[in-house]
Amino acid sequence: xxxxxxxxxxxxxxxxxxxxxxxxxxxxxxxxxxxxxxxxxxxxxxxxxxxxxxxxxxxxxxxxxxxxxxxxxxxxxxxxxxxxxxxxxxxxxxxxxxxxxxxxxxxxxxxxxxxxxxxxxxxxxxxxxxxxxxxxxxxxxxxxxxxxxxxxxxxxxxxxxxxxxxxxxxxxxxxxxxxxxxxxxxxxxxxxxxxxxxxxxxxxxxxxxxxxxxxxxxxxxxxxxxxxxxxxxxxxxxxxxxxxxxxxxxxxxxxxxxxxxxxxxxxxxxxxxxxxxxxxxxxxxxxxxxxxxxxxxxxxxxxxxxxxxxxxxxxxxxxxxxxxxxxxxxxxxxxxxxxxxxxxxxxxxxxxxxxxxxxxxxxxxxxxxxxxxxxxxxxxxxxxxxxxxx
Amino acid sequence: xxxxxxxxxxxxxxxxxxxxxxxxxxxxxxxxxxxxxxxxxxxxxxxxxxxxxxxxxxxxxxxxxxxxxxxxxxxxxxxxxxxxxxxxxxxxxxxxxxxxxxxxxxxxxxxxxxxxxxxxxxxxxxxxxxxxxxxxxxxxxxxxxxxxxxxxxxxxxxxxxxxxxxxxxxxxxxxxxxxxxxxxxxxxxxxxxxxxxxxxxxxxxxxxxxxxxxxxxxxxxxxxxxxxxxxxxxxxxxxxxxxxxxxxxxxxxxxxxxxxxxxxxxxxxxxxxxxxxxxxxxxxxxxxxxxxxxxxxxxxxxxxxxxxxxxxxxxxxxxxxxxxxxxxxxxxxxxxxxxxxxxxxxxxxxxxxxxxx
Numbered sequence: 001x002x003x004x005x006x007x008x009x010x011x012x013x014x015x016x017x018x019x020x021x022x023x024x025x026x027x028x029x030x031x032x033x034x035x036x037x038x039x040x041x042x043x044x045x046x047x048x049x050x051x052x053x054x055x056x057x058x059x060x061x062x063x064x065x066x067x068x069x070x071x072x073x074x075x076x077x078x079x080x081x082x083x084x085x086x087x088x089x090x091x092x093x094x095x096x097x098x099x100x101x102x103x104x105x106x107x108x109x110x111x112x113x114x115x116x117x118x119x120x121x122x123x124x125x126x127x128x129x130x131x132x133x134x135x136x137x138x139x140x141x142x143x144x145x146x147x148x149x150x151x152x153x154x155x156x157x158x159x160x161x162x163x164x165x166x167x168x169x170x171x172x173x174x175x176x177x178x179x180x181x182x183x184x185x186x187x188x189x190x191x192x193x194x195x196x197x198x199x200x201x202x203x204x205x206x207x208x209x210x211x212x213x214x215x216x217x218x219x220x221x222x223x224x225x226x227x228x229x230x231x232x233x234x235x236x237x238x239x240x241x242x243x244x245x246x247x248x249x250x251x252x253x254x255x256x257x258x259x260x261x262x263x264x265x266x267x268x269x270x271x272x273x274x275x276x277x278x279x280x281x282x283x284x285x286x287x288x289x290x291x292x293x294x295x296x297x298x299x300x301x302x303x304x305x306x307x308x309x310x311x312x313x314x315x316x317x318x319x320x321x322x323x324x325x326x327x328x329x330x331x332x333x334x335x336x337x338x339x340x341x342x343x344x345x346x347x348x349x350x351x352x353x354x355x356x357x358x359x360x361x362x363x364x365x366x367x368x369x370x371x372x373x374x375x376x377x378x379x380x381x382x383x384x385x386x387x388x389x390x
Numbered sequence: 391x392x393x394x395x396x397x398x399x400x401x402x403x404x405x406x407x408x409x410x411x412x413x414x415x416x417x418x419x420x421x422x423x424x425x426x427x428x429x430x431x432x433x434x435x436x437x438x439x440x441x442x443x444x445x446x447x448x449x450x451x452x453x454x455x456x457x458x459x460x461x462x463x464x465x466x467x468x469x470x471x472x473x474x475x476x477x478x479x480x481x482x483x484x485x486x487x488x489x490x491x492x493x494x495x496x497x498x499x500x501x502x503x504x505x506x507x508x509x510x511x512x513x514x515x516x517x518x519x520x521x522x523x524x525x526x527x528x529x530x531x532x533x534x535x536x537x538x539x540x541x542x543x544x545x546x547x548x549x550x551x552x553x554x555x556x557x558x559x560x561x562x563x564x565x566x567x568x569x570x571x572x573x574x575x576x577x578x579x580x581x582x583x584x585x586x587x588x589x590x591x592x593x594x595x596x597x598x599x600x601x602x603x604x605x606x607x608x609x610x611x612x613x614x615x616x617x618x619x620x621x622x623x624x625x626x627x628x629x630x631x632x633x634x635x636x637x638x639x640x641x642x643x644x645x646x647x648x649x650x651x652x653x654x655x656x657x658x659x660x661x662x663x664x665x666x667x668x669x670x671x672x673x674x675x676x677x678x679x680x681x682x683x684x685x686x687x688x689x690x691x692x693x694x695x696x697x698x699x700x701x702x703x704x705x706x707x708x709x710x711x712x713x714x715x716x717x718x719x720x721x722x723x724x725x726x727x728x729x730x731x732x733x734x735x736x737x738x739x740x741x742x743x744x745x746x747x
Contacts, residue, residue, distance in 0.1 A: 023632070100632060255598075256652045273413040274420065274596075305627070307620055307717040309613065312591025319597075319620040326631035328624045328650070332420065332596050339420055341596055344652040371413030372423070 007082040009228060011235045012092045013105045013219040013242070015349050018075040020250065021327075022345040025074040031101050032069065045071045049079070051091065066091065076105075076239050078232075085222065092220075100326050103349050105219035105242050108356035109133075110368055112199035112217060114379045115241075123205045125180025130203035130214070135195040135364040137169040138301075139294065140287035171195030171364070179205070190365075194280060198364035206230050217356055241382075248382035249275075249348035252370050256344040273371030275340040275351050277358050280365035283335040288314050291362060292333060296320070301357050304331070322350040393562060393587045397522045397555040399606045400463075401599065401614055403479035406555075407464050407520065408432065408598045410564070410583060420595040422583040424564060428574045430466040430475060433509075435599060436662070437461065439500045442507050445545070449499070452543035457496025467512050473573060474515040476501040476548070482521060483529035486536065495536055501548035516551050516573040523554025523565055530567075549573075554580075562587050602665045602726060612724030615669055619722050621650045622670050627714050630699070635707060639699040643670035665729075671695060672727035677720065682710070 016031065017023045029039045029047060038050040051066045067081030067088075081088045096102050107115075120129055173196065175182055190196045204213045211225030213234045221238065223231035255272030283291065295302040296318070306320020314335035321328050327346040332339040338358060340351060355368055355375075368375040396402040409421035411432050438461045441449075449456045464477040478497055484490040500508075501517035509515075519529055530552045540547045551569040555562070565580035587593040592607070597617050605613040625646050630639055644667050647655050655663055671694065679692035686706055691698045701707040713719050 254652075276415050276418055276420075278415070278418045305715065306624065309616060309620075311594065312588075315591050317594075317596055317617070319617050319624060321624040321628050326628040328621065328628055330596050330621070337418060339596060341598075343650070367415075367418070369415040369418070372415055372426075373413075374415075 007084070009223040009231060010081055010083070010085060010088050011221045011223070011231065012079040012081075012088070013221065013235060013239055014077045014079060014092075014096075015103045015105050015219075015246075015347075016075050016077065016101055017325075017347065021347055026101060028069050028071050028077050031099060032095075034101075035095050035099055037066075038063065039069075042068070047071075054087075072236070072239050073243075076243060078235055078239070085220075089220065096324075100324060103325060103347075103353075105239075106349060106352040106356045107202075107215060107217045107219060107238075107242070108352055109197060109199040109217065109359040109364070110355055110366065110375050111245070111352070111379065112202045112215070113197070114376055115215075116199070116202055118380070120202060120204055121179060121183050123179060123207075125178060125183070127179050127205040128176065128203075128212070129179045129182055129205060130174060130176040130201075130212075131182065131186070131199060132201035133171060133173040133175075133196050133198050134200035135169070135171045135198035135360060137287065137363075138361045139291040140284060141168050141290065169195070171198070176203075194363075194365040196364075197280075197366075198359045200360070204234055207233075217360075241379075244382035245379060246348040246352070248378055249351055249370055250342070252373075252378075253342045253348065253351070254344040254346070255341055272341070272344075275342065275354075276337060276369045277339075277355060278337040278367045279335075279358070279363035280367070281363055283314070283362065285314055285335065288333075288335040292316050295333075298323070301361055302354070304329075306331070308333070322346065322353075324353075325350060392589060393557050393593050395606050396593065397557070398481035400479055400481065401597070401601050401603070402594060402606070403520060403555070404435075404463055404599055405595060405597055406583070407477055407479065408435070409595045411464075411466055420584075422564075422581060424576070424581055424583060425466055425475070428576055429468040429470055430574070431468070433465040433467045433474070434462070435464055437465070440508060441496075441500060442504050445499060445504050448543075448545055452545060454495065454539055454543045454545070455492040456499060456540075456545065457493045460493065460496035460500045462497065462500070465509075467509075468574075472511050472513040474505065474509065474512040475574070476505070476515050476517045478517070478519050480519060480521040480525075480529070483525035483527075484532060485528075486532050486539075488532075491532070491536055494533065495540060495545075495547075498533070498536060498540060498547035498550065499545050501550075502546045504546070505548065514573070515548055516569060517548045518551045518553055518566075518570065520553045520555065523556035523563075526552045526554045526565075557587065558582075560586050560588055562593060600666065601662060602669045604726065612726070615673070615726065616724040618647075618666060618669060619673055619724060622646045622674060623714075623720070623722065625650045626674075627711075630711060630714065635704060636701060641697050642695045643667040643675065644695065646670060667695065668727055668729075673723050673725070677722055678714075681713070686710070 017025050019025055032039045032049060040048040042048055047069050048065055049067050049069055050063050052061045053064045053066060055061055066083055067079055070078045072078060079092065096104060116131065201214055201216045204215060206212055206225045208225065208227055208230045213224060213231055214222040215238065221235050225231060252273050253275055292308050294300050296304050296306050296308065303322060303324040304320055305323040306318035308316040308318045310316050316333050318331045325347055327350065328343045329346055329350055330341040340354065342351065359366055370378050406421055410423055411425040411430055412423055413426055414420060414423045438459050441458060446458055449458060462476045463479050466475040476497065497517055501515045505515040506513050521529060533550045537547060549569050551567050554565040561582040562584035563580050564583045566576065570576060584593050597614065600614055600618045602615055604611040607613065626641060633639055647666055647670060675692050675697045678697060679690050682690040689699060689701060689706065689710065701710060
């Protein structure tokens with residue numbers, strides 16, 4: 001006799017805008033209603049979301065409760081849903097593509113690695129953990145390869161057996177084992193094979209006991225414990241860490257004039273530092289050219305808009321915009337690194353999406369800096385505000 | 391292009407100096423942050439330096455040609471000991487008989503004791519002339535003569551330092567003298583600030599300050615203008631994409647330029663701002679207006695410095711934004727517009743000209 005399967009709760013940590021960017025934040029009701037969903041408030045920060053759901057085979061679409069949104073602050077919302085992972089991802093992805101007011105939160109491979117190093121690896125050597133790695137060098141293809149547009153994870157999964165496999169560097173790994181064993185091997189494996197630096201998902205063993213929570217790099221957290229409260233605690237913890245990182249990024253990076261009040265005069269200083277991502281392996285010229293040609297296309301993963309100015313065989317400047325959020329960004333792309341300047345008001349999420357996509361699709365092993373500070377030091381330094389009642 | 395040919399370009403020089411004051415990774419920099427390594431941060435870019443009243447009175451009586459409104463290219467300051475650097479970039483050296491000497495004397499006076507008076511809490515300042523290295527000796531000689539002129543007229547000036555830019559092999563090298571070492575604590579007399587500068591790649595870092603002038607590369611005269619126009623284009627597109635669907639949109643050339651630089655442009659020279667406004671008006675606003683006047687009459691109105699867009703329908707808006715997103719179709723020219731700054735319409739006035747007085 002089969003067991004009744006209780007669907008796993010998934011949370012998608014979503015990012016809206018902060019008033020510090022100069023834009024006026026909208027309430028989540030307004031955003032979700034603009035997406036065609038029906039929003040029913042439950043209390044001041046919690047609301048029910050109804051949306052169209054595909055019927056079972058042969059039955060028409062119907063409108064149902066698909067999940068709940070909790071507003072953490074003006075900038076971050078959590079969308080909780082019991083839908084199947086594939087359906088939930090498609091829905092959230094559709095919302096994000098259609099609405100420049102919403103973005104995913106971007107837990108890049110570099111950030112997941114730090115969460116592993118500083119947190120998960122210290123949750124007990126005998127606990128079970130899981131690390132998932134994914135990298136596909138989508139720009140490093142044979143000369144005669146055809147271009148391919150961006151695909152959903154689920155599309156990829158369902159189609160990969162149906163079509164001829166493209167020759168490219170493609171790595172998908174999972175390491176599920178006791179944390180102590182993973183710790184003992186991971187460093188050596190990562191130094192031997194660069195794609196093992198492109199972390200895609202990380203399992204957090206529950207603090208309560210059995211079970212765990214899986215964090216994916218696009219801000220999905222899947223609850224594999226029996227406690228929703230424990231799950232929400234973890235999501236809130238990740239939200240605080242991510243928010244602190246964004247605040248730090250923006251405060252350091254925004255290019256701006258700032259008044260400096262001195263004893264006898266008022267002066268101004270030009271503030272703002274560049275963001276740098278260095279590739280461990282320089283790109284081949286053909287891969288670089290393909291990256292430049294595709295990164296600015298409408299449906300590409302990088303979601304950049306601009307007209308790259310060619311400065312050499314492997315160097316371009318683009319004074320353009322983040323196509324998803326429609327915020328300006330200036331970028332230097334070379335075969336060895338990417339340098340970005342964020343004008344005042346451009347969301348730090350743009351940079352973390354860049355880091356995520358570079359590791360996933362361009363070069364799996366990278367180093368990143370905000371100004372002169374390594375990414376790891378930034379994550380350590382960005383302060384996490386303690387949980388408090390509001 | 392030859393990196394050598396960029397060493398005397400004022401925009402390249404100024405951007406290089408700015409990057410040298412920007413925090414960057416120690417081993418993965420765009421331009422080695424030499425000034426930053428020694429604790430210096432940016433205070434001003436191209437901002438007029440107001441000389442104290444007493445100094446102006448002495449200049450009035452001195453019988454020497456001394457600029458009363460010196461404008462350093464870049465001022466850097468170090469908070470820990472209140473030292474400053476007053477940087478002036480030049481394409482070449484000049485002789486004591488040159489008309490440049492009036493400006494140079496002004497810089498020397500501004501960076502002298504007057505600096506502490508105006509820029510407190512900064513106490514001491516060093517005037518640094520930056521130019522291609524091969525011109526350093528003549529520049530030093532000229533500044534020594536000017537120093538004697540000023541001493542004879544009882545005008546206190548500052549010590550000076552002369553810095554060189556040169557290409558050695560595939561490295562771009564910045565060199566300095568003993569005065570700079572003493573003032574900043576920098577060791578040695580030169581450092582590689584950019585590596586692997588080959589003839590097939592333009593070494594320019596991302597631009598932080600702009601101009602509407604020609605770029606030194608004869609094949610790409612419009613490169614800096616293109617960088618400016620691309621940013622204004624991006625700013626306008628971002629504003630349009632995020633404003634409510636059928637709300638009228640209004641932008642001014644100066645407003646877009648200020649937003650694009652987050653106000654940095656306000657602190658740059660007035661003439662530079664004026665010419666960049668002209669560039670936006672003539673190369674971007676004019677093109678948008680002319681194209682849409684034929685396609686959707688009444689959608690775009692253009693009155694000198696101001697562009698207004700008002701769509702009649704959602705499909706009209708979509709069509710407009712699709713066009714604006716498409717670099718191939720917008721095809722904004724990066725040619726330098728004619729210098730005639732007269733209003734294009736007989737009854738239109740330039741409000742900013744009047745205010746800037």
